Amino acid sequence: MAAFEDLILAGLDDEQREVATTLRGPLCVLAGAGTGKTRAITHRIAYGVHTGVYVPQQVLAVTFTARAAGEMRTRLRELGAGGVQARTFHAAALRQLQYFWPQAIGGQLPGIVDHKAQLLAEAARRLRINTDRATLRDLAAEVEWAKVSMHTAEGYVQAARDRTPPAGLDHTTVSRLFQSYEDVKTDRHLIDFEDVLLLTVAILDEDQRVAAEIRSQYRTFVVDEYQDVSPLQQRLLDLWLGGRDELCVVGDASQTIYSFTGATPAHLLGFTRRYPGAKVVRLVRDYRSTPQVVHLANRLLAARRPEPGVPGQGVEWPPPLELVAQRDSGPDPEFAECADDVAEAAHVASRIRALVDGGLAPASIAVLYRTNGQSEAYEQALASAGIGYQLRGGERFFQRREVREAILQLRAASRTPTDEPVPQLCGDILASLGYTPDAPAAGGAVRERWESLTALVALAGDLAASRAARGEGFALADFVAELDERAATQHAPTVQGVTLASLHAAKGLEWDAVFLVGLSEGLMPISFAEDQAGYDEERRLLYVGITRARIHLSLSWSLSRTPGGRAHRRPSRFLDGLRPAPAGPTGRSDAGARRRRPAGPPLCRSCRTLLATAAERKLGRCANCPPDYDEAVFEELRAWRLKVSQDAAVPAFVVFTDATLMAMAEARPADVSGLAKVPGVGRSKLERYGQDVLDIINPGGPGA
The missing domain is CATH 3.40.50.300 (P-loop containing nucleotide triphosphate hydrolases)
Structure with missing residues (x-):
C-alpha cells in the first residue's frame, strides 16, 4: 500500500x-x-x-x-x-431529491423541464403579453438569475432594481411573467433545473x-x-x-x-x-501554455485600469495570480488586422490549413469568438478550405442518431464472447454505419457522421490502453458500460475537427492552437458592457480565451463588417500595449483617440445651454436649436418602427421613442458599438433591432 x-x-x-x-x-x-x-x-x-x-x-x-x-x-x-x-x-x-421526495413530500417527483421557452410562452399568453423567441430567451435567463440568486417573483422588483430588465420590459411586467411561469409549472406538475x-x-x-x-x-x-x-x-x-x-x-x-x-x-x-x-x-506553475502565451495572459490582467467615465470605478479587482510558465519556449502570439469579416475568416482558415499540413491534428485547434453569431463566416471558410470542424454547444454527442445506432450495435455484439481486441472489434462493427480508418472525401453530414464514429473508435483505443497499463482486462461489454455511463452524464469523447466555440463555451478546455477572432470594440468588450464590473468581466473572458492555448495563439480583428464597407472598427482596447504598434506614417498608437471624455453636465451641442428634459438629453440639443438629422432617415426609421410594432402587436414607443429615433438619425452611428451609445438603446434592443437600424442609417455601408 x-x-x-x-x-x-x-x-x-x-x-x-x-x-x-x-x-x-x-x-x-x-x-x-x-x-x-x-x-x-x-x-x-x-x-x-x-x-x-x-x-x-x-x-x-x-x-x-x-x-x-x-x-x-x-x-x-x-x-x-x-x-x-x-x-x-x-x-x-x-x-438526493429523487431519493428523499417520497418520505419528505410524498407522491411522485414532478417532471423536469428541459427548456423554459414553451412554459414562458404559455405564461405570457395568460397575461396577454406578446413575446417572440428572443424575448423568451432573455426572460428565461432572467428567471434563472433570480432563482439562483434566491429571489422570488414577489421580491424580484426590489432585487433587480439595479439590473436592466430584459426584452425592453419593465421590472413589474417581468415579475408578473415570473409568477405566471411558476403557476404554469405548478399546474402541469413540473419543475425546472433551478427548482431541483x-x-x-x-x-x-x-x-x-x-x-x-x-x-x-x-x-x-x-x-x-x-x-x-x-x-x-x-x-x-x-x-x-x-x-x-x-x-x-x-x-x-x-x-x-x-x-x-x-x-x-x-x-x-x-x-x-x-x-x-x-x-x-x-x-501558479502553468504546465499548459508556452512562456509566450503565459506572458501575454499575465500582461492582460496586469494592464487592468479603471475605465474613465463609466460607473462603478470602485469595483474590487482582486490581485490576479501571476502564472509561471513551465513549458519550453514556443512561437510568439500572432496579431492580425484584416479588412473585413470575410477576409479575417479566410486568414484564419489559411493559418489553420498551414498548421494541419504541418502535422497538427484538427481536433487540437480551436476558433473562439465572443458571440455565437460570429461562427458562420468561419464555418464557410473552413468548409471551403476542406477542413472539418465541430460546433461546440450544438447537438449533444450522445443524442446524435449515428451515436445511438452505434451503441445499439455495440451492445448487441457484446453478448457474443470474442478474443478480438476491443478497438479493432469496435471499428469492424461500426464499419457498417460508415466508419473507415481514413476520412471521407465528402463533407457535410457524411463527414459529421464519420467524425462521430471515429470518436467512438478512438475512445475504445484510449480506454483499452488505460486498462492495459493498470493490468486490467477490457471487454466490449466494459466499453458499452462506459458509454452508458458517459451518455448519462454527457461526458462526450473528443470529436475530430477544428472546434468552433464561444469564449464562454471554451471554459475548462484547451487546444494546441487557439484563434481568438473578432477582437474589435463592440465585440470585445461587448457593446452592452456599460460599467466597470462589465468591462472587468470582458477582460477576464479574454484572459480565459488566451489561456486555452498550449502553443500557438493568434488574435485578430477586422476593420469592416463586409467587403468594401467603411473601415469604422477599432481593435479592442484590451489589446492596447499588448499588440505591436499599428503601422502608419506617424507610427503612433490610436489608444489616445479612444480615451473617453470626462463626464459633465449635459449641454446642448449647439448653444451649450443646460439640457433640461430627458428628451433633450437624449437628443443632445435643446428644443430651441434646429435639428441636424436627415429627415429622410428619420422617416425611414419611423416606418420601420411602425411595421415592427404592428408585427409584435405592441405600441410603437415600446420599440423606440421618437426622441431615440431622432438621436439615431442625428448621431448616424456606423456600427453596433456606436449605436449602443445612443440613449434609449439598451442591450436587448441592440441585439434585436441593431442590425436593422444600422442598415437603414447606412444603406450600402458596412451593415448592408
Whole structure:
C-alpha cells in the first residue's frame, strides 16, 4: 500500500503535493489556468482514500459541468478511488431529491423541464403579453438569475432594481411573467433545473432527519470552480456541511466569467474570513501554455485600469495570480488586422490549413469568438478550405442518431464472447454505419457522421490502453458500460475537427492552437458592457480565451463588417500595449483617440445651454436649436418602427421613442458599438433591432 501511496504523490510539484497531503479542511486552493488543479484535487482524494483517512462513499466532489465531473470520475477510477461521487451540483441535488421526495413530500417527483421557452410562452399568453423567441430567451435567463440568486417573483422588483430588465420590459411586467411561469409549472406538475436546487435546499432546511442522513453519508466535500458558485449553490453546500469544515474549494477569481448567471467570486474571496484557520495553497506553475502565451495572459490582467467615465470605478479587482510558465519556449502570439469579416475568416482558415499540413491534428485547434453569431463566416471558410470542424454547444454527442445506432450495435455484439481486441472489434462493427480508418472525401453530414464514429473508435483505443497499463482486462461489454455511463452524464469523447466555440463555451478546455477572432470594440468588450464590473468581466473572458492555448495563439480583428464597407472598427482596447504598434506614417498608437471624455453636465451641442428634459438629453440639443438629422432617415426609421410594432402587436414607443429615433438619425452611428451609445438603446434592443437600424442609417455601408 505504501508503494501505491508514493505513486499517487509521484510527479506532483511542491504545491500540488501540499494540496494532495492536506487531507483535513478547510482548504482553499487558488489555482491559475493550466496549473493542474484537477490533478491536485483528484490525487488528494485518492491519497486520502488509500491512507484510510477517507471512506470513498463519504466523499462528494462537485463541479459545474457534466464533462468536468466525468473527467474527474475517470481520473479517480484510474487512481483506485472509483467509489467517490463526482457530480455537478444539479446532478447531486437531483439524486438526493429523487431519493428523499417520497418520505419528505410524498407522491411522485414532478417532471423536469428541459427548456423554459414553451412554459414562458404559455405564461405570457395568460397575461396577454406578446413575446417572440428572443424575448423568451432573455426572460428565461432572467428567471434563472433570480432563482439562483434566491429571489422570488414577489421580491424580484426590489432585487433587480439595479439590473436592466430584459426584452425592453419593465421590472413589474417581468415579475408578473415570473409568477405566471411558476403557476404554469405548478399546474402541469413540473419543475425546472433551478427548482431541483431550491427544493433540495428546502427539504434539508426543514426536515432534520433528511439533513442528518445526508450529513452522515457525506463527510468530506470538494468544490471545483468555486469562483462560479451562486448564492443558491452556496446555500446547498452549507446545508450539506451542516456546520462542519471538511471542505476543500478550488478556484481562480480571474476566471469569473458567469456573473450574468448569478455566479459570484465572493465566496472564494471571502473563504478565509469565513474559515479563519483555513489553509491556502496557490498553484501558479502553468504546465499548459508556452512562456509566450503565459506572458501575454499575465500582461492582460496586469494592464487592468479603471475605465474613465463609466460607473462603478470602485469595483474590487482582486490581485490576479501571476502564472509561471513551465513549458519550453514556443512561437510568439500572432496579431492580425484584416479588412473585413470575410477576409479575417479566410486568414484564419489559411493559418489553420498551414498548421494541419504541418502535422497538427484538427481536433487540437480551436476558433473562439465572443458571440455565437460570429461562427458562420468561419464555418464557410473552413468548409471551403476542406477542413472539418465541430460546433461546440450544438447537438449533444450522445443524442446524435449515428451515436445511438452505434451503441445499439455495440451492445448487441457484446453478448457474443470474442478474443478480438476491443478497438479493432469496435471499428469492424461500426464499419457498417460508415466508419473507415481514413476520412471521407465528402463533407457535410457524411463527414459529421464519420467524425462521430471515429470518436467512438478512438475512445475504445484510449480506454483499452488505460486498462492495459493498470493490468486490467477490457471487454466490449466494459466499453458499452462506459458509454452508458458517459451518455448519462454527457461526458462526450473528443470529436475530430477544428472546434468552433464561444469564449464562454471554451471554459475548462484547451487546444494546441487557439484563434481568438473578432477582437474589435463592440465585440470585445461587448457593446452592452456599460460599467466597470462589465468591462472587468470582458477582460477576464479574454484572459480565459488566451489561456486555452498550449502553443500557438493568434488574435485578430477586422476593420469592416463586409467587403468594401467603411473601415469604422477599432481593435479592442484590451489589446492596447499588448499588440505591436499599428503601422502608419506617424507610427503612433490610436489608444489616445479612444480615451473617453470626462463626464459633465449635459449641454446642448449647439448653444451649450443646460439640457433640461430627458428628451433633450437624449437628443443632445435643446428644443430651441434646429435639428441636424436627415429627415429622410428619420422617416425611414419611423416606418420601420411602425411595421415592427404592428408585427409584435405592441405600441410603437415600446420599440423606440421618437426622441431615440431622432438621436439615431442625428448621431448616424456606423456600427453596433456606436449605436449602443445612443440613449434609449439598451442591450436587448441592440441585439434585436441593431442590425436593422444600422442598415437603414447606412444603406450600402458596412451593415448592408
